[in-house]
Amino acid sequence: MNDTSFEPSCPLPAIEKKTVQLAHGGGGRLMRDLIQEVFVHAFDNPLLSLLHDGATWPVEKGTLAFTTDSYVVRPLFFPGGDIGRLAVYGTVNDLAMCGAKPLYLSAGFILEEGLSLDVLRQVVTSMAEAARAAGVSIITGDTKVVDRGKGDGIFINTAGIGVVPPGVCLSPQMVQPGDAILISGDVGSHGVAVLSVREGLAFAGEVQSDSAPLHGVVEDLIVSGVEIHCLRDLTRGGLASALNEIAEAAGVGIVIDEMAIPVLDPVRGACELLGLDPLYVANEGRFVAMVPASQIEPALAVMRRHAVSGKAALIGSVSDRCSPPVILRTVVGTNRILDLLSGEQLPRIC
Amino acid sequence: MKYVDEFRDRAVVTALAERIKQTVSRPWTIMEVCGGQTHSIVRFGLDELLPKNLTLVHGPGCPVCVTPVSLIDDAVRLARQPGVILCSFGDMLRVPGSQGDLFGAKAEGADVRIIYSPLDALELARVNPHRQVVCFAVGFETTAPPWAMAVVQAKTMGLPNFSLLVAHVLVPPAMEAILSSPQNRIQGFLAAGHVCTVMGYEDYEAIAARYRVPIVVTGFEPVDVLEGIAMVVGQLEEGRAEVENQYVRSVSREGNRQAQAVVDEVFEPSSRIWRGIGEIPRSGLRIKSAYAEFDATVRFRDVLAQYGPAAQEHPECQSGLVLQGLLKPPDCPAFGTRCTPERPLGAPMVSSEGACSAYYRYRKSGAG
Numbered sequence: 157m158n159d160t161s162f163e164p165s166c167p168l169p170a171i172e173k174k175t176v177q178l179a180h181g182g183g184g185r186l187m188r189d190l191i192q193e194v195f196v197h198a199f200d201n202p203l204l205s206l207l208h209d210g211a212t213w214p215v216e217k218g219t220l221a222f223t224t225d226s227y228v229v230r231p232l233f234f235p236g237g238d239i240g241r242l243a244v245y246g247t248v249n250d251l252a253m254c255g256a257k258p259l260y261l262s263a264g265f266i267l268e269e270g271l272s273l274d275v276l277r278q279v280v281t282s283m284a285e286a287a288r289a290a291g292v293s294i295i296t297g298d299t300k301v302v303d304r305g306k307g308d309g310i311f312i313n314t315a316g317i318g319v320v321p322p323g324v325c326l327s328p329q330m331v332q333p334g335d336a337i338l339i340s341g342d343v344g345s346h347g348v349a350v351l352s353v354r355e356g357l358a359f360a361g362e363v364q365s366d367s368a369p370l371h372g373v374v375e376d377l378i379v380s381g382v383e384i385h386c387l388r389d390l391t392r393g394g395l396a397s398a399l400n401e402i403a404e405a406a407g408v409g410i411v412i413d414e415m416a417i418p419v420l421d422p423v424r425g426a427c428e429l430l431g432l433d434p435l436y437v438a439n440e441g442r443f444v445a446m447v448p449a450s451q452i453e454p455a456l457a458v459m460r461r462h463a464v465s466g467k468a469a470l471i472g473s474v475s476d477r478c479s480p481p482v483i484l485r486t487v488v489g490t491n492r493i494l495d496l497l498s499g500e501q502l503p504r505i506c
Numbered sequence: 507m508k509y510v511d512e513f514r515d516r517a518v519v520t521a522l523a524e525r526i527k528q529t530v531s532r533p534w535t536i537m538e539v540c541g542g543q544t545h546s547i548v549r550f551g552l553d554e555l556l557p558k559n560l561t562l563v564h565g566p567g568c569p570v571c572v573t574p575v576s577l578i579d580d581a582v583r584l585a586r587q588p589g590v591i592l593c594s595f596g597d598m599l600r601v602p603g604s605q606g607d608l609f610g611a612k613a614e615g616a617d618v619r620i621i622y623s624p625l626d627a628l629e630l631a632r633v634n635p636h637r638q639v640v641c642f643a644v645g646f647e648t649t650a651p652p653w654a655m656a657v658v659q660a661k662t663m664g665l666p667n668f669s670l671l672v673a674h675v676l677v678p679p680a681m682e683a684i685l686s687s688p689q690n691r692i693q694g695f696l697a698a699g700h701v702c703t704v705m706g707y708e709d710y711e712a713i714a715a716r717y718r719v720p721i722v723v724t725g726f727e728p729v730d731v732l733e734g735i736a737m738v739v740g741q742l743e744e745g746r747a748e749v750e751n752q753y754v755r756s757v758s759r760e761g762n763r764q765a766q767a768v769v770d771e772v773f774e775p776s777s778r779i780w781r782g783i784g785e786i787p788r789s790g791l792r793i794k795s796a797y798a799e800f801d802a803t804v805r806f807r808d809v810l811a812q813y814g815p816a817a818q819e820h821p822e823c824q825s826g827l828v829l830q831g832l833l834k835p836p837d838c839p840a841f842g843t844r845c846t847p848e849r850p851l852g853a854p855m856v857s858s859e860g861a862c863s864a865y866y867r868y869r870k871s872g873a874g
Binding site: 355357421424425428430431480486487488489490491492493495497498499502503504 | 507510514516519520548549550551552554555595596597599600620622728846847848856858859866867868869870
């Protein structure tokens with residue numbers, strides 16, 4: 157971008173604006189200042205600093221993994237996280253589930269006119285911290301501003317690229333009857349944490365989101381030589397939906413032991429009161445691993461070395477194809493199906 | 507977790523199931539009144555643990571399910587009124603009326619809010635003085651006190667923009683309607699623990715005596731439900747027909763007198779149409795004339811009067827038979843085919859306490 161000596165009159169320098177305005181997405185000086193002062197400043201890395209239409213870098217031989225996700229959450233900040241962290245960790249985790257080492261992210265922002273610039277800075281700072289923690293660089297991006305009332309503060313899209321080490325192939329197609337199903341930790345905390353602040357539920361106030369990057373433990377599993385057939389992070393729809401998706405894609409059945417699934421007491425309590433099932437509640441830092449039975453102990457040992465998966469547990473096993481595909485052995489010892497939900501869970505009347 | 511884990515204890519559950527097996531000497535049919543109990547039974551597979559000659563029948567105790575199409579249509583119409591915020595518990599939003607559901611109205615631009623407590627609605631009315639906040643007050647005796655309290659507070663606060671579309675129903679008249687039906691096959695009841703927490707169980711003593719049926723006030727956890735069943739079966743085998751209380755940690759004979767008083771202050775019994783069942787005298791609640799300004803059917807009389815006669819249920823939906831215990835959900839020809847949670851014919855397929863929803867979610871068929 158070449159600056160000219162001619163400076164058109166400008167009412168106020170961008171730095172003095174307190175809120176996002178339509179002009180911040182208009183392609184002019186305000187947008188340039190926003191990009192420089194907020195995004196480039198926070199994400200600081202050589203590829204981004206070039207401010208070209210796209211980022212370029214040399215590639216090595218091997219397999220690339222590529223993923224994208226969009227992030228909308230209300231409120232933007234919640235106990236244990238915020239939309240910025242989600243936007244980085246969510247995409248990093250999707251790459252990790254492919255067995256990839258995450259390298260680069262893009263970040264697309266849709267900002268609502270009137271959003272506080274302080275809020276935007278907080279979110280962007282949080283993204284930058286999360287990217288550092290996950291060892292990735294945010295190397296290209298985009299900003300649009302929509303009219304007030306046409307957005308919900310901030311929407312973020314991130315796409316990510318990673319490299320899968322030679323010989324690693326994780327996919328539902330690898331899953332076989334007899335495989336064990338391991339979970340990396342307790343379920344439901346993220347969904348309850350967000351719900352508690354969104355709806356002002358005082359009784360669930362102590363619950364923190366589980367939002368966390370999972371690439372470290374995955375890399376350790378691979379480097380340690382643990383044989384893994386498939387990984388899946390648990391996001392919307394929770395554990396139940398993830399298991400159904402895997403069973404369907406792999407053409408197998410799954411049997412899960414309800415007693416073995418870790419759920420924190422405050423999460424269970426909130427779910428009991430609201431009539432929600434924690435197995436369907438969203439997570440942002442949990443995954444399941446399908447491994448051969450011989451790998452249960454080594455896998456759990458590696459997982460428990462990492463804080464994000466310190467409470468890893470064996471929760472079930474893969475069986476031959478059956479319909480419906482996922483069976484839950486209940487706490488009282490009976491069996492029932494664990495189905496996909498039709499829509500969102502809704503709080504009950506009494 | 508205290509008050510949950512001990513009531514889901516596998517050893518206790520197994521022992522209770524064994525006790526029931528030992529007690530039952532011939533076929534019995536028991537109805538659990540409350541949809542919460544139905545879900546517990548199906549979710550935990552408790553019926554699998556019972557002897558084959560003991561039949562559990564699911565009752566009408568799902569307030570969402572028994573709310574007639576006409577009232578849901580009224581709620582949708584009010585939600586579509588300019589300036590109205592329609593508040594509802596989440597359960598109600600997917601229930602189909604003849605003109606779609608409240609989620610559909612929301613998608614078309616209506617301001618429909620899910621609330622967790624009547625006090626949330628009161629606060630909405632306070633902070634939105636230029637909007638009309640209409641609450642779809644649905645429930646049994648359990649949720650009537652907080653709605654009544656909200657009306658009392660609205661009057662105290664002088665809120666001119668708060669009203670209730672009342673769809674409240676009462677359990678004892680529905681039990682009597684079932685027992686007095688010529689088709690009745692129910693020999694004993696698990697009464698709804700939460701309803702009795704508010705109302706006590708004195709009213710049930712007359713029913714037990716008049717119809718010669720044992721009634722056991724029962725909780726919702728697996729141990730509660732099985733213990734309630736064991737107590738009903740014990741009475742049946744001994745030829746007794748009394749009211750007993752399994753849910754002693756929550757229910758007393760007289761109930762919560764303060765809660766009853768505030769309900770009496772605001773509401774009075776009225777005739778009510780139950781979805782799929784029909785009209786049952788004195789089985790609903792309506793707002794007393796002293797609080798008529800908070801009655802949405804009064805405040806919006808002119809709006810609601812514009813519409814024609816009340817719509818009918820979907821002709822293929824057999825929810826009336828399901829709600830009276832005359833049909834098990836999987837035996838309905840439309841179950842899981844023409845009626846699913848995505849495209850429901852009736853409320854029991856979408857309500858979290860609906861029997862059809864419980865079977866669809868946890869069983870897909872009646873076979874277990």
